Amino acid sequence: AQKVTQAQTEISVVEKEDVTLDCVYETRDTTYYLFWYKQPPSGELVFLIRRNSFDEQNEISGRYSWNFQKSTSSFNFTITASQVVDSAVYFCALSEENTGNQFYFGTGTSLTVIP
Amino acid sequence: DAGVIQSPRHEVTEMGQEVTLRCKPISGHNSLFWYRQTMMRGLELLIYFNNNVPIDDSGMPEDRFSAKMPNASFSTLKIQPSEPRDSAVYFCASTPRGPSNTGELFFGEGSRLTVL
Numbered sequence: 001a002q003k004v005t006q007a008q009t010e011i012s013v014v015e016k017e018d019v020t021l022d023c024v025y026e027t028r029d030t031t032y033y034l035f036w037y038k039q040p041p042s043g044e045l046v047f048l049i050r051r052n053s054f055d056e057q058n059e060i061s062g063r064y065s066w067n068f069q070k071s072t073s074s075f076n077f078t079i080t081a082s083q084v085v086d087s088a089v090y091f092c093a094l095s096e097e098n099t100g101n102q103f104y105f106g107t108g109t110s111l112t113v114i115p
Numbered sequence: 116d117a118g119v120i121q122s123p124r125h126e127v128t129e130m131g132q133e134v135t136l137r138c139k140p141i142s143g144h145n146s147l148f149w150y151r152q153t154m155m156r157g158l159e160l161l162i163y164f165n166n167n168v169p170i171d172d173s174g175m176p177e178d179r180f181s182a183k184m185p186n187a188s189f190s191t192l193k194i195q196p197s198e199p200r201d202s203a204v205y206f207c208a209s210t211p212r213g214p215s216n217t218g219e220l221f222f223g224e225g226s227r228l229t230v231l
Contacts, residue, residue, distance in 0.1 A: 035219055035220075037222075043204065043224070043225055043227075044222065044224050044225070045206065045208075045220075045222040047219045047220070047221070047222075050218070050219050091158065093220075102160065102163065102170075102171060103148065103160065103220060104160075105150075105157070105158040105160075107157045108157060108158070
């Protein structure tokens with residue numbers, strides 16, 4: 001079973017629009033960690049954020065914000081006023097304390113911001 | 116501080132040849148991961164090490180793949196013999212984790228392998 005589901009395969013938005021990338025996870029652990037990574041066209045994987053299961057506070061960093069809801073097992077990522085430089089593939093990931101800290105990545109969402 | 120260093124960045128080889136990919140994790144990081152990325156299968160975990168010991172190699176596709184971590188600062192992923200379907204980008208990542216400290220993965224820039 002897929003532990004991390006990113007149902008949106010591809011999204012296109014026009015510059016300055018807001019966009020939300022969905023991430024749903026599955027775990028039985030009480031202690032786990034959630035992550036978002038960005039992979040721009042150049043190919044490297046860039047860490048964006050980490051959240052632990054005990055901290056449901058939403059986080060904002062500039063134009064980026066994350067909404068963590070344990071009740072729906074979701075960790076969604078919103079980009080406000082999108083820019084062309086936001087065009088990338090975004091991966092959500094889960095790490096569970098009881099599985100030896102193995103990381104599980106979603107299949108990624110490809111975001112294209114059209115100028 | 117240097118990040119995770121992978122070599123080679125690009126490798127083109129012919130089917131049947133041996134391929135060795137190398138990774139130097141960030142100093143002080145005690146967990147190391149090898150991932151493979153393809154369009155069809157996305158990011159797949161191949162193997163990961165904690166304190167140089169392989170913990171889970173269930174993602175290694177078959178016996179043609181092997182990975183070693185002889186010391187804390189070096190790991191190799193070897194494919195012998197290589198096949199065209201092994202063409203992919205191979206990422207190495209490390210993290211400074213203990214048993215109950217799950218930090219983020221720091222990725223190298225990847226090794227793009229093309230097997231003709």
